[in-house]
Amino acid sequence: MSALIALDWGTTNVRAALLAADGSVIEERHGESGVGHLDAAGFEARFEELTQGWGDLPAIACGMVGSRQGWVEADYLPCPADPADLADNLTRTSTLAIVPGVKMEADDHRDVMRGEEVQVAGLLAARNGFEGTIVLPGTHSKWVRVAGRRIVDFRTYITGDVFAAMSAHTILRHSLGDDGSATKGMFETAVRDAIAGRGSMAGRLFGLRADTLxxxxxxxxxxxxLSGWLIGQEIDSAAVDGFDVQAVTIIGSGALAERYGTAFAAIGAQNETIEGTDLVWPALTAIARRAGLIGAA
Amino acid sequence: MSALIALDWGTTNVRAALLAADGSVIEERHGESGVGHLDAAGFEARFEELTQGWGDLPAIACGMVGSRQGWVEADYLPCPADPADLADNLTRTSTLAIVPGVKMEADDHRDVMRGEEVQVAGLLAARNGFEGTIVLPGTHSKWVRVAGRRIVDFRTYITGDVFAAMSAHTILRHSLGDDGSATKGMFETAVRDAIAGRGSMAGRLFGLRADTLxxxxxxxxxxxxLSGWLIGQEIDSAAVDGFDVQAVTIIGSGALAERYGTAFAAIGAQNETIEGTDLVWPALTAIARRAGLIGAA
Structure with a gap:
């Protein structure tokens, strides 16, 4: 029997699920996000459209829907943050409850996440006693350090965003693309080169153009x-920034998660990949239960 | 009496000068380049338009007009390159002679320049016995190492191109601009930070966004x-790439050359700036004379 509507509402896309009280999926739908474009009435309409026919159930959402450009601005838990506290800090509208993000406010490092904290909560629920480095690849990759069941540190690397901007909007646009067939092992070599020779990143880029000419x-x-250099630089930076890069748990899916797995393998790092979408619905169900939105399973 | 038409013909703009036999400027004109857009007939027409009324004189040009996307593809001198050899390797059309570029073809580093070699030739003519590091700031900055009157090494850093792409086409676009008033000394601090903490460049970028939020x-x-980090990273990379960054001669003009001067001063490096546009016409005149396009002054 359906008990909860859950939404993973990001910047570009939104996934909505009708869930049973035990968190199992009855139906799932996808749509465009609207974050940054819609006002409150617009979000309300988008919600109605996504959940049509699912009845008047409690609803919970995570992700950029809770940002300043989202439906309602939700709070951030300060880091170190216990994912178990997410349920105690929901921001409620008449329609749904929004999970808080997590923020870091050290003087030398401010950072924010919205959505990834639910995947981390899901991992901690699935893996009792998990400790270590979690990498969530994306346009803006998040690295998270977990100790004592808490998020004790995290950092965002905008590697994918920079790759896309360089590919489309610098002189390199003439030298990148899918023409030809990529030389086997080139990505792995580039990852290792970036990690071996930190400072010369800036000196490598124009070489792509010159090698074409x-x-x-x-x-x-x-x-x-280029992808290998940038991901290698991300890994190298993460090591400098205090993350253990030699044993990581990747939460993600598809080609990008696979690419990160290849990068870690190329430097001999222990790595495993967990399908991120599998973690979200159980985690949101647990948060909704703890917050009293739904009863015991 | 007018003796030579000289053109500094780059990717975006072209400068044309009517010169006396001693290299002094009789008249100067500016226009749009057309590189990448015009065919041979189009370049011919652009040339006629720029030089109208200057008479039927020998003409010489340097810069991207000699690239594959230019009027005629001119050669490259291989590095190490003696700027005195530029005159012996002109590519001639019925209308004008184009100065070769310089190329680097080491297995681990390929690179090209077109136009900057003439500024370097001008500097070597003006400063007998010059040795050391030359920095030519631009969208694609060139670093040049001169020893024994030859260009023995050079490298391109696309710092300005990356800055522009990041500013306009990544998440950082929401956090950069000219709103507010820049905190004094922030650029210098950023230059020093980038040089002190090489590997964490990638970890700093999203901090701009988080600091805004x-x-x-x-x-x-x-x-x-961001400008300080990227220019600092360029200087740091140049040091890794073998350039002496503690004593440099900047060839450039305006705000960008000044910015590089500030960056070098921030790290205690000895630096001087020479106006690049002052070097080009004397250098092209000397090349034209050596090539026999014009007689003795």
Whole structure:
């Protein structure tokens, strides 16, 4: 029997699920997010459209829907943050409850996340006693350090965003793409090169252009090299920023999560990948239960 | 009496000068480049338009007009390159002679320049016995190492291109700009931070966004910080790439050259700035004379 409507509402897309009291999925729907474009009435209409026919059930959402450009601005839990406290800090509208994000406010490092904290909560629920480094690849990758069941540190790396901007909007746009066939192992070599030779990142970029002009390098190979350098730089930076990069749990899916797995394997780091979408519905169900939105299973 | 038409023909703009036999400027004109857009007939027409009324004189040009997307593809001198050899390797059309670029073809580093070699030739002519590091700031900055009157090494850093792409096409676009008033000294601090903590460059970027969200940082201050980090990273990379960054001669003009001067001063490096536009016409005149396009002054 249906008990809860849950939404994973990001910047670009929204996933909505009709869930049973035990968190199992009865039906799932997808739509465009509207974050940054809709006003409150617009979000209300988007919600109605997404959940049509699901009845008048308690509803809970996580992600950028709780940002300043979202439906209602939800709070942030300060870091170190216990994911168990998410349920005690929901922001409620007449329609739904929004899970808080997590913020970091050290003088030398401010950071925010919205949505990833629910995946981390899901991982901690599934893996009793988990400690270590979690990597959530994305346009803006999040690295999270968990100790004592708490998020004790996290940092955002906008690697995917920078890759896209460089690919489309710098001189490199003439030298990247999917023409040709990427030389095997080029990505792995680039990851290792970036980690071995920190300071010369800036000195490598124009080489892609010059290799095209002087040596006929193809776009696909160059794209693998740029991707490898940038992900390698992210891993190298994360090590400098205090994360253990030699044993990581990747939460993600598809080609990007696979790419990160390849990068960690290339440097001999222990790594496993957990499907992120599998973690969200159980975690939101647990939060809704703890907050009293739904009864015991 | 007019003796030579000289053109500094870049990707975006072209400068044309009517010169006397001693290299002094009789008249100067500016226009749009057309590189990447015009065919041979189009370049011919652009040339006629720029030089109208200057008579049927020998003409010489440097810059991207000699690239594959230019009027005619000119050669590259291989590095190490003696700027005195530029005159012996001109590519001639029925209308004008184009100065070769310089290329670097080491297995681990390929690179190209077109136009900057003439400024370097001008500097070597003006400063007998010059040795050391030359920095030519630009969308694509060139670093050049001169020893024994030759260009023995050079490298391109696309710092300005990356800054522009990040500013306009990543999440940082919401956190950069000219709103507010830049905190004094922020640029210099950012330069030093980038050089002190190499690996964490990638970990700093999202902080601009978080500082806006959590601490109300203004766009102008954030822009100075990003600029300082990227220029600092360029200097740090150049040091790794073998350039002496503690004593440099900047060839450039305006705000960007000044910005690089400030960056070098911030790390206690000895630096001087030479107006680049002053070097080009004498250098092109000397090349034209050596090539026999014009007679002795």
């Amino acid at each position: 002087l040596a006929g390098a193809d776009g696909a190979t160059n794209s693998e090299r | 959590l601490a109300g940082a203004d766009g102008a201050t954030n822009s100075e910080r």
